[in-house]
Amino acid sequence: xxxxxxxxxxxxxxxxxxxxxxxxxxxxxxxxxxxxxxxxxxxxxxxxxxxxxxxxxxxxxxxxxxxxxxxxxxxxxxxxxxxxxxxxxxxxxxxxxxxxxxxxxxxxxxxxxxxxxxxxxxxxxxxxxxxxxxxxxxxxxxxxxxxxxxxxxxxxxxxxxxxxxxxxxxxxxxxxxxxxxxxxxxxxxxxxxxxxxxxxxxxxxxxxxxxxxxxxxxxxxxxxxxxxxxxxxxxxxxxxxxxxxxxxxxxxxxxxxxxxxxxxxxxxxxxxxxxxxxxxxxxxxxxxxxxxxxxxxxxxxxxxxxxxxxxxxxxxxxxxxxxxxxxxxxxxxxxxxxxxxxxxxxxxxxxxxxxxxxxxxxxxxxxxxxxxxxxxxxxxxxxxxxxxxxxxxxxxxxxxxxxxxxxxxxxxxxxxxxxxxxxxxxxxxxxxxxxxxxxxxxxxxxxxxxxxxxxxxxxxxxxxxxxxxxxxxxxxxxxxx
Amino acid sequence: xxxxxxxxxxxxxxxxxxxxxxxxxxxxxxxxxxxxxxxxxxxxxxxxxxxxxxxxxxxxxxxxxxxxxxxxxxxxxxxxxxxxxxxxxxxxxxxxxxxxxxxxxxxxxxxxxxxxxxxxxxxxxxxxxxxxxxxxxxxxxxxxxxxxxxxxxxxxxxxxxxxxxxxxxxxxxxxxxxxxxxxxxxxxxxxxxxxxxxxxxxxxxxxxxxxxxxxxxxxxxxxxxxxxxxxxxxxxxxxxxxxxxxxxxxxxxxxxxxxxxxxxxxxxxxxxxxxxxxxxxxxxxxxxxxxxxxxxxxxxxxxxxxxxxxxxxxxxxxxxxxxxxxxxxxxxxxxxxxxxxxxxxxxxxxxxxxxxxxxxxxxxxxxxxxxxxxxxxxxxxxxxxxxxxxxxxxxxxxxxxxxxxxxxxxxxxxxxxxxxxxxxxxxxxxxxxxxxxxxxxxxxxxxxxxxxxxxxxxxxxxxxxxxxxxxxxxxxxxxxx
Numbered sequence: 016x017x018x019x020x021x022x023x024x025x026x027x028x029x030x031x032x033x034x035x036x037x038x039x040x041x042x043x044x045x046x047x048x049x050x051x052x053x054x055x056x057x058x059x060x061x062x063x064x065x066x067x068x069x070x071x072x073x074x075x076x077x078x079x080x081x082x083x084x085x086x087x088x089x090x091x092x093x094x095x096x097x098x099x100x101x102x103x104x105x106x107x108x109x110x111x112x113x114x115x116x117x118x119x120x121x122x123x124x125x126x127x128x129x130x131x132x133x134x135x136x137x138x139x140x141x142x143x144x145x146x147x148x149x150x151x152x153x154x155x156x157x158x159x160x161x162x163x164x165x166x167x168x169x170x171x172x173x174x175x176x177x178x179x180x181x182x183x184x185x186x187x188x189x190x191x192x193x194x195x196x197x198x199x200x201x202x203x204x205x206x207x208x209x210x211x212x213x214x215x216x217x218x219x220x221x222x223x224x225x226x227x228x229x230x231x232x233x234x235x236x237x238x239x240x241x242x243x244x245x246x247x248x249x250x251x252x253x254x255x256x257x258x259x260x261x262x263x264x265x266x267x268x269x270x271x272x273x274x275x276x277x278x279x280x281x282x283x284x285x286x287x288x289x290x291x292x293x294x295x296x297x298x299x300x301x302x303x304x305x306x307x308x309x310x311x312x313x314x315x316x317x318x319x320x321x322x323x324x325x326x327x328x329x330x331x332x333x334x335x336x337x338x339x340x341x342x343x344x345x346x347x348x349x350x351x352x353x354x355x356x357x358x359x360x361x362x363x364x365x366x367x368x369x370x371x372x373x374x375x376x377x378x379x380x381x382x383x384x385x386x387x388x389x390x391x392x393x394x395x396x397x398x399x400x401x402x403x404x405x406x407x408x409x410x411x412x413x414x415x416x417x418x419x420x421x422x423x424x425x426x427x428x429x430x431x432x433x434x435x436x437x438x439x440x441x442x443x444x445x446x447x448x449x450x451x452x453x454x455x456x457x458x459x460x461x462x463x464x465x466x467x468x469x470x471x472x473x474x475x476x477x478x479x480x481x482x483x484x485x486x487x488x489x490x491x492x493x494x495x496x
Numbered sequence: 497x498x499x500x501x502x503x504x505x506x507x508x509x510x511x512x513x514x515x516x517x518x519x520x521x522x523x524x525x526x527x528x529x530x531x532x533x534x535x536x537x538x539x540x541x542x543x544x545x546x547x548x549x550x551x552x553x554x555x556x557x558x559x560x561x562x563x564x565x566x567x568x569x570x571x572x573x574x575x576x577x578x579x580x581x582x583x584x585x586x587x588x589x590x591x592x593x594x595x596x597x598x599x600x601x602x603x604x605x606x607x608x609x610x611x612x613x614x615x616x617x618x619x620x621x622x623x624x625x626x627x628x629x630x631x632x633x634x635x636x637x638x639x640x641x642x643x644x645x646x647x648x649x650x651x652x653x654x655x656x657x658x659x660x661x662x663x664x665x666x667x668x669x670x671x672x673x674x675x676x677x678x679x680x681x682x683x684x685x686x687x688x689x690x691x692x693x694x695x696x697x698x699x700x701x702x703x704x705x706x707x708x709x710x711x712x713x714x715x716x717x718x719x720x721x722x723x724x725x726x727x728x729x730x731x732x733x734x735x736x737x738x739x740x741x742x743x744x745x746x747x748x749x750x751x752x753x754x755x756x757x758x759x760x761x762x763x764x765x766x767x768x769x770x771x772x773x774x775x776x777x778x779x780x781x782x783x784x785x786x787x788x789x790x791x792x793x794x795x796x797x798x799x800x801x802x803x804x805x806x807x808x809x810x811x812x813x814x815x816x817x818x819x820x821x822x823x824x825x826x827x828x829x830x831x832x833x834x835x836x837x838x839x840x841x842x843x844x845x846x847x848x849x850x851x852x853x854x855x856x857x858x859x860x861x862x863x864x865x866x867x868x869x870x871x872x873x874x875x876x877x878x879x880x881x882x883x884x885x886x887x888x889x890x891x892x893x894x895x896x897x898x899x900x901x902x903x904x905x906x907x908x909x910x911x912x913x914x915x916x917x918x919x920x921x922x923x924x925x926x927x928x929x930x931x932x933x934x935x936x937x938x939x940x941x942x943x944x945x946x947x948x949x950x951x952x953x954x955x956x957x958x959x960x961x962x963x964x965x966x967x968x969x970x971x972x973x974x975x976x977x
Contacts, residue, residue: 056565084540110570115591
């Protein structure tokens with residue numbers, strides 16, 4: 016009965032994946048819609064996931080030598096407009112401040128859609144000599160892009176993110192940094208979010224506005240669509256020239272610097288939901304679960320049950336785990352379902368019979384496996400179960416992805432995969448924007464990610480899957496969020 | 497020679513305290529001015545202090561049951577305008593977004609000057625029954641108030657802060673929460689920032705726009721002026737009525753909720769600088785110093801010096817301290833001065849002679865005390881020195897403040913204290929806005945903080961220090977930042 020009610024609240028994935036997503040983010044109290052079009056409220060349960068993501072990423076940024084800073088929210092129009100490609104990419108989606116207090120402004124101020132321009136204007140003062148390099152900074156902040164169609168976490172007008180901005184003396188160092196950070200993202204996605212990703216370069220059309228080259232990590236959602244999870248941009252000297260960032264080299268010459276920028280956002284939470292979730296709701300990997308273990312007392316009014324539940328909680332808290340006891344005034348069935356819907360990795364059941372027997376029952380959210388654990392073993396068994404859940408979730412997601420990457424040999428097969436939205440295709444491609452646009456118009460698929468120079472080995476005579484011109488790249492195409 | 501250069505970079509406090517402040521925040525790389533009027537860039541050294549502040553406060557908020565969330569940056573004009581006093585207080589300093597992408601907006605959007613209005617609009621949906629209460633949320637974010645005169649950290653148009661917003665079933669619970677949080681701020685200011693504060697209520701004129709009662713912590717800067725460091729507001733049912741936040745009580749009645757809000761901002765960093773700093777620069781309490789210990793190798797090219805410096809660093813890092821070795825290509829004198837200017841609590845000197853002798857020399861930033869510490873004692877002695885520095889800095893600041901609080905007995909003395917800007921006066925006062933305005937016009941002093949109801953014991957016949965009407969309150973007046 017209780018289960019039926021819960022299930023009815025969430026549309027099944029099969030029936031309508033998009034509605035399933037909306038139901039899950041709302042019913043689990045991760046997010047709510049606000050009165051401002053396209054802007055979301057991140058509720059404590061969703062924000063708790065974001066805090067864990069921040070903590071994990073921030074320690075990786077610091078371990079690779081970066082320091083956090085904070086740059087202004089507002090960017091004068093003239094400053095935003097200095098780098099031509101960047102303007103073209105971002106100007107159409109900027110929100111403009113035109114009045115400050117009671118006075119109309121002389122110059123409009125953009126709410127940052129990203130901070131290259133304001134940060135470069137500062138770097139231009141800060142960098143004078145080779146002794147000032149490299150500059151390795153990151154900021155955690157909100158940004159705003161005026162979006163027409165929005166979905167919680169996946170695409171919202173305002174979102175939270177981090178943006179790294181670095182300055183280097185040489186091209187080689189900057190490329191190295193760009194690659195280092197996309198690898199930090201890859202490792203984080205796999206080991207923390209339990210999301211396997213494909214790493215590669217964006218096409219000319221899809222790269223960041225103002226970059227020489229964009230690296231991306233792309234993940235496959237449960238419905239076979241792609242989600243861009245994070246990007247790292249090699250900016251070359253484009254911004255250095257527009258914003259006049261020069262340094263005096265050891266040899267006494269004025270040289271333009273080489274730059275990178277890289278970012279991930281609250282969009283990652285959308286990815287987490289769509290990769291791991293099922294018809295019962297969320298399924299959170301232990302490393303980013305605000306509650307890792309929920310202890311549910313059964314017949315809590317009976318002697319010793321509540322005390323034992325608290326004792327186990329305190330023992331696990333001491334081990335550094337995030338644990339709660341569900342003592343709400345609800346039925347046990349309701350609590351089981353709520354715990355599953357919220358995606359809590361491990362549930363511990365304890366009732367009078369368990370107390371007699373001197374054990375508890377654990378139930379994993381990833382595979383619903385039940386296990387009886389003796390009291391003496393709880394402190395060692397629970398952390399090891401959580402480790403196992405973390406690993407298993409990555410493996411399940413990897414299997415799902417690998418089964419749905421198709422190396423199709425003709426365009427008919429390509430179209431068939433896209434009609435069924437059954438996954439990614441990996442194909443030889445001409446590397447021309449016109450061809451990419453035709454494929455999109457035809458199939459709904461966009462280019463996601465191509466093998467890097469070093470990984471690309473195309474046999475002589477190989478042709479583009481669509482236009483038949485000589486293939487230059489190996490590209491993944493997919494329908495995407 | 498090196499010292500002279502450094503000293504010349506910073507105006508002395510005696511000569512011009514305001515210029516001293518500006519010199520210190522710039523020369524120590526805490527902050528820089530941006531191209532946007534009134535908006536600052538917080539550089540890594542300043543942001544490092546903010547991260548430590550956030551960490552300490554956030555754990556206190558969580559320990560008192562609060563969870564973090566995130567609400568939108570933009571607030572529709574009609575929503576902002578619902579609570580009359582609030583509008584009057586904030587509307588004149590709001591920045592307005594009037595264009596989104598290529599389209600003019602139908603309704604202007606305010607960049608949040610504070611978030612009561614947007615948060616109350618959500619609470620109105622979320623709170624239905626007594627079971628939903630209390631709601632205990634906090635957010636870390638940026639806010640913007642269009643300021644005419646700005647100074648880094650102390651008053652900037654955009655600043656970073658946290659704002660707690662809570663909802664309760666009863667007046668009693670809400671008052672308790674308001675007081676709990678001002679006490680969290682007090683304890684944090686004293687034990688983490690080493691800043692003693694006076695706790696009390698704001699006058700009607702100075703209270704938060706829309707609050708019933710505002711609690712404040714006020715600190716005395718080195719120059720005798722006051723700085724408001726944090727506030728906690730009892731909102732009563734003012735916002736509940738304007739934003740329609742009602743709950744169904746246990747007894748089945750619809751009741752308006754009772755609310756609080758409370759916040760501190762990057763302004764705290766300005767307080768840190770102005771309470772503790774001296775003519776050599778910053779002086780940071782160990783708990784918020786991004787670098788707690790700087791090891792300076794002397795004659796680093798000589799055998800074993802660098803190795804030993806690294807060994808000591810690693811040993812102290814293992815103890816959980818924030819330690820660096822200054823290996824820059826600069827003279828020892830320059831490094832000593834730089835370390836003092838940056839306010840690093842403890843310096844460790846190690847050279848060939850120290851290695852021979854099997855010890856190091858430590859120099860405290862708070863009182864310049866030198867000490868010789870045997871190698872075997874470093875791991876225990878350094879943490880204990882840092883503890884002592886933390887305590888001593890609080891004591892020094894407390895002494896400075898207590899010497900400059902004057903219980904003057906007539907208005908002439910009051911004026912004299914303000915003419916010399918030598919501190920706070922603590923006086924019986926009539927509690928009328930008109931009198932407060934006259935005092936301000938006359939002396940430049942504003943009302944800072946008054947004893948709470950419970951603390952106020954005024955002998956019969958006591959008169960207001962200024963207007964001679966019967967005294968109702970004991971009020972601290974001071975010139976303020």
